[in-house]
Amino acid sequence: MKLGPRSISPSFLIMQATQIHPQSIHQCFFRAKSADQAITGPIMLKIFAAPGSIALASVILLEEVEADYELTLLDFSRGEQKEAAYQAVNPKGRVPALITESGVLTETPAILLYIAKRFGADSLVGAHDPFVFAKIQEFNSYLASTVHVAHAHRLRGSRWTDDPQAIEALKKKVPESMTQVIRLIEDDLLKGLWVHGEAYTICDPYLFTISSWLESDGVDTTALPHLMAHREKMLARAATQAALSRIN
């Protein structure tokens, strides 16, 4: 049988992944939010991240819902995301990737949704109201497809062109394009102290992570008072601090 990434078991993936940072494989038990959600038997939840990456959002949420998880940090400066061991976990060569007992999940919006639905309160995803639920997906889709992509033009221009001059041109545009996409959030999308008003949702760790890149992207954050208040509020949370201390 061909052993491709989609045909191997999660435990095999974990074996593969631990070759990146050799360490003992330990079994984790999830803390479920109620008894009827308790999962019987040992299962493993493992997240792959890198310092300064979008994976911080998922790690903050794991801390927020008090899930037990194992964190593996990849060293991008050594190209570990491109090595065969990690490609077996996530052929996209990106972080985050979350190994669950059902399989591997990638893409931040999907991972946030999974963690929240599985371990968190309904309010994290606006489950009480289909419209609020969809608005939360709308916001996170905007972060993933527009804001994160604008940011990637600074360090990852080679995804779009091989021309060194074009790569420089993409980089040069980032302060302007990031300011533009973030201004919409500052002016229109932030509905209160949290993205959706009173309730902390899966949009908040995601926005916080991207907003932590703004200064390096050349955005004038003094002109973004709502976003900076959101950043302060996020920084005051124990879960955010725990995630930051584990990742950075």
Ligand SMILES: N[C@@H](CCC(=O)N[C@@H](CS)C(=O)NCC(=O)O)C(=O)O
């Ligand atoms: N759409 C993915 C994007 C993930 C992504 O681009 N992650 C970056 C770090 S912020 C990465 O792994 N880059 C490694 C590379 O480009 O080689 C998500 O939202 O999770």
